[in-house]
Amino acid sequence: MLIEEKKIKNERREQTFSQQVKEEIAATLNEKSFNESWSFLSAFIKQNGSLTLNGMKLGVDIQTANPVIARRVFQILRKFYPDVIIEIVVRKTVKLKKQTLYVLRIKDNDKTFLKEINFFDGEGFIMTLPERVKEKERLLLSYMQGLFLATGSINNLQLSSYHLEISFAQEEHAYAVQEIMGKQGIHFKTIKRRNYQILYIKDSTMIGDYLAFMQAIQARFSFEDIRISRDMMNSMNRLINCEVANEQKSQKATAIQIENILYLKEERENEVFSEKEEAIFELRLQHQDVSLAELSDLLSSEKHVDVSKSGLNHVFRKIAKKVKQLKENNLSL
The missing domain is CATH 3.10.28.10 (Homing endonucleases)
Structure with missing residues (x-):
């Protein structure tokens, strides 16, 4: 040998x-x-x-x-x-x-x-x-x-x-x-x-x-095991990163919504808001960690107000526009 x-x-x-x-x-x-x-x-x-x-x-x-x-x-x-x-x-x-x-x-x-x-x-x-x-x-x-x-x-x-x-x-x-x-x-x-x-x-x-x-069949199996595991891990990491990014985006949007509600109520304290708007304001201030979809469910179950997620988006966009106008008017005074 x-x-x-x-x-x-x-x-x-x-x-x-x-x-x-x-x-x-x-x-x-x-x-x-x-x-x-x-x-x-x-x-x-x-x-x-x-x-x-x-x-x-x-x-x-x-x-x-x-x-x-x-x-x-x-x-x-x-x-x-x-x-x-x-x-x-x-x-x-x-x-x-x-x-x-x-x-x-x-x-x-x-x-x-x-x-x-x-x-x-x-x-x-x-x-x-x-x-x-x-x-x-x-x-x-x-x-x-x-x-x-x-x-x-x-x-x-x-x-x-x-x-x-x-x-x-x-x-x-x-x-x-x-x-x-x-x-x-x-x-x-x-x-x-x-x-x-x-x-x-x-x-x-x-x-x-x-x-x-x-x-090199055994080597290929080892290679494929590692490759598949790594690809799955990478996919999971991308998914987690996406979820984290979405959560951060949602938290930022919620913070802006709350800030706009408080500003609007302070600047227009004598203004009479609709029943739907009052319900939205109240529940958004009470539940600051929920998504718009969850807020829509709460409005339906607690206030018997039916507003979809897209409807809430529309309401908050209107509020943001109104707050922007108020701030611009205050600056011009």
Whole structure:
């Protein structure tokens, strides 16, 4: 075995969602046919491989920080390319965030393997989408899995926004993948970041579709659970905010109504108001926290005065207009 399970468990920290997705995909790799494995390796090594030259001997180094991915890639190479010489190197990074890197050092003296997986043509790198991959969906699936395991990521579900991306060293490669995935109904956007071309998705529904396409079913379920819960919470918050805003608006309107009633009664203390108006004034002053609909019900039950909500609105608008005129007249005196 490439890496002992005990060692993996000891080194593994709390997983990110991106790691969970990758390990779920990696778990399906042993089930692939030769052609599907070829397609996967072609993408993975294009994205993650670096050409090496020792004397006149050509090779490629593949590295990953994920031991599960390293083990799966090693198993595929051993299964379908038994003649390829593979050296396993484990490194510890010396950066601030220390990390273990697993390097598969492939020696390919006659360049047969590198040519076969569409990585090197004898003169230079081949950083394009193989034509064979465009023709069959199973090969496209394996190729996309290889891309994502090599340079893909998706942000943690606890964050407020959704973001999935794959980085490419060559623009032509990125645009070819963008085009063919668009035909699958999965539409990546593109941006340049440093020296890399980035394909990314921010739409939550599209990310869910992409995870399903990649056969990361459990990851998709987790993603959809969080997305639906968050959408429901956002809807509830919007509803609550709307209700609070309406309540504040209603309280402000009620305060103005009461102020106008008191001003009118003070300025026109000798004026005789209609029975309906007196009933409205009295109950509005007594019940300052009720809505117009509730005030209409109180008028009907306590005063036997039938005034609809819209009728009350009309009465208070008339009062507001009259109060405004009184204030303007007082200012002109």
